[in-house]
Amino acid sequence: MKYRRSGRLVDMTEYLLRHPHQSVSLTFFSEKYNSAKSSISEDIGIIKEVFEQKGIGRLATSAGVSGGVIFVPTIDDKEALDTVHSICEQLKDPSRLLPGGYLYMMDIIGDPERMQLMGRIFASYFKDAQVDVVMTMATKGIPLAYAVASHLNVPVSIVRHEQRVTEGSIVSINYVSGSSQRIQTMSLSKRSLQSGARVLIIDDFMKAGGTIRGMMDLSEEFQATVVGAGVLMEAMHDKEKLVDNYVSLTKLFGVDAKDKKIHVEKGNMFP
Amino acid sequence: MKYRRSGRLVDMTEYLLRHPHQSVSLTFFSEKYNSAKSSISEDIGIIKEVFEQKGIGRLATSAGVSGGVIFVPTIDDKEALDTVHSICEQLKDPSRLLPGGYLYMMDIIGDPERMQLMGRIFASYFKDAQVDVVMTMATKGIPLAYAVASHLNVPVSIVRHEQRVTEGSIVSINYVSGSSQRIQTMSLSKRSLQSGARVLIIDDFMKAGGTIRGMMDLSEEFQATVVGAGVLMEAMHDKEKLVDNYVSLTKLFGVDAKDKKIHVEKGNMFP
Numbered sequence: 001m002k003y004r005r006s007g008r009l010v011d012m013t014e015y016l017l018r019h020p021h022q023s024v025s026l027t028f029f030s031e032k033y034n035s036a037k038s039s040i041s042e043d044i045g046i047i048k049e050v051f052e053q054k055g056i057g058r059l060a061t062s063a064g065v066s067g068g069v070i071f072v073p074t075i076d077d078k079e080a081l082d083t084v085h086s087i088c089e090q091l092k093d094p095s096r097l098l099p100g101g102y103l104y105m106m107d108i109i110g111d112p113e114r115m116q117l118m119g120r121i122f123a124s125y126f127k128d129a130q131v132d133v134v135m136t137m138a139t140k141g142i143p144l145a146y147a148v149a150s151h152l153n154v155p156v157s158i159v160r161h162e163q164r165v166t167e168g169s170i171v172s173i174n175y176v177s178g179s180s181q182r183i184q185t186m187s188l189s190k191r192s193l194q195s196g197a198r199v200l201i202i203d204d205f206m207k208a209g210g211t212i213r214g215m216m217d218l219s220e221e222f223q224a225t226v227v228g229a230g231v232l233m234e235a236m237h238d239k240e241k242l243v244d245n246y247v248s249l250t251k252l253f254g255v256d257a258k259d260k261k262i263h264v265e266k267g268n269m270f271p
Numbered sequence: 272m273k274y275r276r277s278g279r280l281v282d283m284t285e286y287l288l289r290h291p292h293q294s295v296s297l298t299f300f301s302e303k304y305n306s307a308k309s310s311i312s313e314d315i316g317i318i319k320e321v322f323e324q325k326g327i328g329r330l331a332t333s334a335g336v337s338g339g340v341i342f343v344p345t346i347d348d349k350e351a352l353d354t355v356h357s358i359c360e361q362l363k364d365p366s367r368l369l370p371g372g373y374l375y376m377m378d379i380i381g382d383p384e385r386m387q388l389m390g391r392i393f394a395s396y397f398k399d400a401q402v403d404v405v406m407t408m409a410t411k412g413i414p415l416a417y418a419v420a421s422h423l424n425v426p427v428s429i430v431r432h433e434q435r436v437t438e439g440s441i442v443s444i445n446y447v448s449g450s451s452q453r454i455q456t457m458s459l460s461k462r463s464l465q466s467g468a469r470v471l472i473i474d475d476f477m478k479a480g481g482t483i484r485g486m487m488d489l490s491e492e493f494q495a496t497v498v499g500a501g502v503l504m505e506a507m508h509d510k511e512k513l514v515d516n517y518v519s520l521t522k523l524f525g526v527d528a529k530d531k532k533i534h535v536e537k538g539n540m541f542p
Contacts, residue, residue, distance in 0.1 A: 006276065006277070006280055006317045009277055009280045009281055009284075010317060010322070011325060013280075013281045013285060014288060014325075014327055017285060047281050050282050051281070051285075056285055098437065098438075098439050099436075100436055102436050102437045103437070104437065104438070105437065106429070106437075106462070106463050107426070107463070110426045110428065110429070112420045112421035112425075112426070112427065113424065115421075138409070138410045139429065139431070140437075142413045142414065143413065143417050146414050146418075147417075150383035150384065150386075150387060153383075154383075155378070155382050156381045156383065156414070160410070165369065165370075165371055166374070166375065166411075167375070167377065168369050168375050189377055191377070191378065192377050192378070
């Protein structure tokens with residue numbers, strides 16, 4: 001069956017969006033649509049123009065017989081900033097104040113569309129970091145980690161506090177939670193991280209950075225390289241953080257339980 | 272700025288894929304592209320034809336002044352069955368056998384592309400169930416739950432064994448784990464489930480069904496209605512299951528630790 005250009009454009013757009021960071025050969029599309037490579041090349045040119053103009057992503061093309069295309073997801077600067085601003089506004093809602101100065105955030109973490117947007121922001125930021133795997137800490141970091149990983153086309157490694165019989169051999173380390181100064185244990189299944197892998201650490205919240213520091217040390221046990229870290233929210237506090245190399249989407253400056261004020265602003269990713 | 276049809280098709284395809292189960296008015300597209308509604312209607316017709324032919328989804332259109340379109344994700348029957356067959360093949364790998372007859376599954380659960388495919392399978396199956404929220408049990412059900420929820424455009428409620436200070440008021444119930452007969456506790460934040468909500472339960476693994484039975488009872492505490500349940504794997508065993516109304520992607524018939532054989536087949540979703 002032969003496809004007309006309009007049908008090809010719809011189907012190719014869908015295919016590329018579902019296969020980020022993967023090289024797709026012109027031959028593949030040419031056979032899929034029973035169309036000449038020259039027509040496929042023109043289609044890709046049209047998609048590329050729209051994707052780049054709208055900030056949807058980059059289409060990196062390579063020429064020649066083995067020529068192909070790779071879709072690299074990005075996000076429009078304005079859309080990224082709008083997303084973060086709207087999260088900040090939502091976070092200022094005093095009804096999310098909990099006893100002990102904690103903030104209820106499950107409505108934001110529980111929203112898959114929001115998570116996908118934040119995932120795109122991080123995937124765009126780390127698009128050239130050659131990430132092999134996204135690492136996160138159970139439980140609340142998991143949704144954001146998957147959103148980032150799905151846009152980078154890499155697997156997720158889930159670090160846990162407790163050990164599970166369903167994980168096989170594990171590597172455990174002790175670490176010091178930076179804010180409470182308590183010694184805790186974190187574990188990762190031996191099979192879930194390859195030696196030499198390039199790791200991107202993603203988590204929902206960072207205070208002193210003890211957990212992320214722990215994941216960095218754990219990665220070292222696997223001879224893996226941490227290429228960066230990203231958090232949905234960092235809490236600003238007086239002491240020096242235990243990690244330098246991280247980006248945050250939002251900054252929590254403080255919570256005033258008496259006046260019911262939550263002071264939150266965009267994170268260090270946005271200058 | 273005026274868009275040509277080819278550019279509109281690419282951008283509308285991307286927009287619809289990112290906004291499943293949401294009504295988008297023709298006026299919205301017409302203003303977005305500075306194009307006549309008649310042209311937008313034709314574009315939608317082209318996208319609809321490709322989406323339906325490829326099993327990507329349904330485009331439900333409504334006519335008239337307030338006319339619009341809703342993208343309902345589906346998956347091609349063959350793609351769904353191929354996905355499940357390939358998971359079964361992967362699961363048969365004897366190297367995933369762990370002491371005690373457990374199976375290592377984190378490589379499958381850790382693969383976001385696989386999760387997205389399985390999410391589409393469940394979202395397609397439950398597309399007309401008017402799901403308001405996807406419920407899952409921490410930790411391993413979370414990735415699949417988000418994949419399903421993102422295709423249904425609904426939030427996720429995460430039930431936990433332990434209580435967290437960051438959840439606010441919670442509702443807890445005791446339940447009996449069907450396979451071990453142990454009494455356990457599960458909790459859900461009061462804010463994370465509305466009274467009257469239609470709940471779809473998603474989990475990675477079901478044996479006797481005690482955990483899912485517990486989530487059904489917990490939903491009742493919130494005056495919510497469970498519209499169905501879906502699991503990545505169900506373990507076949509002699510006793511009667513504690514739930515009837517569920518679908519599974521795969522069935523685990525047994526594990527032979529001595530001969531290193533894992534007997535797994537497609538689940539009850541596929542007749």
